[in-house]
Amino acid sequence: MIVKYNMxxxxxxxxxxxxxIGLITGTITNVGGLSAGCDTARTTFTGTYPTGKYVLENAxxxxxxxxxxxxxxxxxxxxxxxxxxxxTSIALARGYTxxxxxxxxxxxTTLNLVPNxxxxxxxxxxxxxxxxxxxxxxxxxLYSGVSFGIFDIGTNGITATxxxxxxxxxxxxxxxxxxxxxxxxxxxxxSGYTTITGSINVPVTPVIVSSASGTIIPENPTxxxxxxxxxxxxxxxxxxxxxxxxADFQYNTSGVTRQTGPGYAIVTE
Amino acid sequence: MTSxxxxxxxxxxxxxxxxxxDSIPEGSDPQVHxxxxxxxxxxxxxxxxxxxxxxxxWLVYTKESEVTSDKFTLxxxxxxxxPExPExPExPExPAESETxxx
Numbered sequence: 549m550i551v552k553y554n555m556x557x558x559x560x561x562x563x564x565x566x567x568x569i570g571l572i573t574g575t576i577t578n579v580g581g582l583s584a585g586c587d588t589a590r591t592t593f594t595g596t597y598p599t600g601k602y603v604l605e606n607a608x609x610x611x612x613x614x615x616x617x618x619x620x621x622x623x624x625x626x627x628x629x630x631x632x633x634x635x636t637s638i639a640l641a642r643g644y645t646x647x648x649x650x651x652x653x654x655x656x657t658t659l660n661l662v663p664n665x666x667x668x669x670x671x672x673x674x675x676x677x678x679x680x681x682x683x684x685x686x687x688x689x690l691y692s693g694v695s696f697g698i699f700d701i702g703t704n705g706i707t708a709t710x711x712x713x714x715x716x717x718x719x720x721x722x723x724x725x726x727x728x729x730x731x732x733x734x735x736x737x738x739s740g741y742t743t744i745t746g747s748i749n750v751p752v753t754p755v756i757v758s759s760a761s762g763t764i765i766p767e768n769p770t771x772x773x774x775x776x777x778x779x780x781x782x783x784x785x786x787x788x789x790x791x792x793x794x795a796d797f798q799y800n801t802s803g804v805t806r807q808t809g810p811g812y813a814i815v816t817e
Numbered sequence: 818m819t820s821x822x823x824x825x826x827x828x829x830x831x832x833x834x835x836x837x838x839d840s841i842p843e844g845s846d847p848q849v850h851x852x853x854x855x856x857x858x859x860x861x862x863x864x865x866x867x868x869x870x871x872x873x874x875w876l877v878y879t880k881e882s883e884v885t886s887d888k889f890t891l892x893x894x895x896x897x898x899x900p901e902x903p904e905x906p907e908x909p910e911x912p913a914e915s916e917t918x919x920x
Contacts, residue, residue: 609863629863639865648853654865656880730867738822740871742878745828 549577549595550798550807550816554675557665559585561633564663565610568628568635571678572612572685573604587666587675594805595817598682606649613644616715617682617700617785624716625651626698635661640698642714642730655729655743657696657718664691677797679807679816683785686721686807686814688797695722695809699787701772704780706732712741717772719787721809724748726772733776746774749781750789753811765790765799767806767813786815818872820893826871827878829896835889837868837875851875858886 551571555564563585570576574597579588603613609627616622625644629637637659643652666674679686679697686697698718707713710732717728728744754766767788771781788806790813799806799813806813823834839854841847848868855877856862866879877889 627863641865643848645849645853648856648862650849650853650856650862651865652848652852653867655867656865733826735825738818738826738871740826741867741869742826743828743867745830 549593549597549680550805551594551678551680552590552592552675553582553678554587554590554666555663556585556587559583559663559665561630564633565630565635568678569604569607569610572602572628572680574599574602585663590666590675598680601682602680605644605646609649611644611649611651614698614716618702619715622715624714625654627651627654629656633662635659638696638698638718640714640716640718640727640729642712653714653730653741655718655727657720657727659687659692659694659696661687661689661692661694664689677807679814681786681815681817684787684814686809688807688809693722695812696720697787697814700785701728701782702785704773704777704782706734706777706780707782710741717782717784719748719772719784721787721812721814728772731777733774734778735776742776744774744776746772748772748784748789753789754791756791756794765794765801765813767801770812788813788815818874818892820897822872823876823893824895824897827895830880832878832880832895833883834892834895835877835879835884836892837877837888838890839888841875847875851877854886854888855879855884858884858889 563583567583577597579591601615605611605613611627613623613625625641627639637656639654639656641651641654677688684697684699688695701717713731717726719726724747731744733742748770750768757764770784770787773779773781792811805816837851851868866877
């Protein structure tokens with residue numbers, strides 16, 4: 549599902565927060581469910597909400613659980629930290645204790661996503677674009693300078709053995725930086741579970757090509773790897789590398805919409 | 818374990834590594850127990866940290882606020898200072914030899 553969420557200048561902090569939370573929990577699946585601070589005329593929903601993947605575990609701290617899209621036995625957690633009229637950060641965690649409302653093995657990423665009034669007219673989305681699928685949540689805001697997501701990842705040769713390693717990563721699709729909060733690092737005598745960070749790599753960055761009938765936007769898969777795991781690679785679900793010169797923000801291939809960031813496409817279903 | 822080894826595992830971003838010095842109740846999950854103890858020491862259940870068992874010791878790594886508690890001992894603040902490279906004394910330039918060979 550992709551939501552092009554545009555806001556009015558009058559939107560309040562509470563409305564902004566309730567809209568974001570409602571979209572992720574799936575209680576809001578059309579413009580009629582959004583707050584009075586939403587510019588409903590310029591807000592669209594495309595696709596279907598991934599039922600059964602996201603659960604709001606604690607409404608006080610905005611803590612969610614997420615079931616892995618392929619490995620249904622794996623559940624990870626994330627927490628949205630709001631300030632006044634700002635989504636300050638997202639913490640991604642391997643585990644969670646509901647009794648004490650404590651994230652277990654977590655790392656936080658700063659976002660500073662703020663609401664903004666639509667300022668460019670109906671044909672452009674100058675608000676916030678949110679992709680919510682069984683594999684990922686991705687948020688784009690030109691106004692806030694945010695292009696960020698949390699994605700399911702697969703296993704690799706290291707984590708297949710050290711199975712407490714997480715199968716989710718946070719990815720900044722503007723800078724290509726990623727963080728896996730908890731995974732096994734092989735660093736000689738000091739080997740152990742730790743936070744893995746690095747930069748996305750791809751086989752090659754594609755370029756736009758044409759056939760006799762039209763233009764084709766090639767997509768290459770993305771991988772993440774780190775020297776701490778001997779560059780053993782993980783695949784990243786729903787995230788593809790596309791030509792850097794591609795400037796549109798949304799396109800279809802085989803009937804499935806993509807949302808684009810700088811050089812990346814996020815499958816929206 | 819040395820500070821250098823801790824930096825090797827936790828990286829060179831700003832953060833702190835603590836060791837857990839209290840006992841873990843029998844039957845409890847060490848990671849849950851230590852995380853909750855750390856959150857109590859930090860005064861907030863919103864703190865983000867990881868708990869890991871290395872060199873036979875339970876370690877806590879966090880990028881957030883400093884924690885003072887008799888259950889946790891600060892081992893190192895990361896990143897470690899970069900050692901200063903001793904200045905190399907300037908060597909006076911030697912005049913280039915003449916390319917003209919003596920006859």
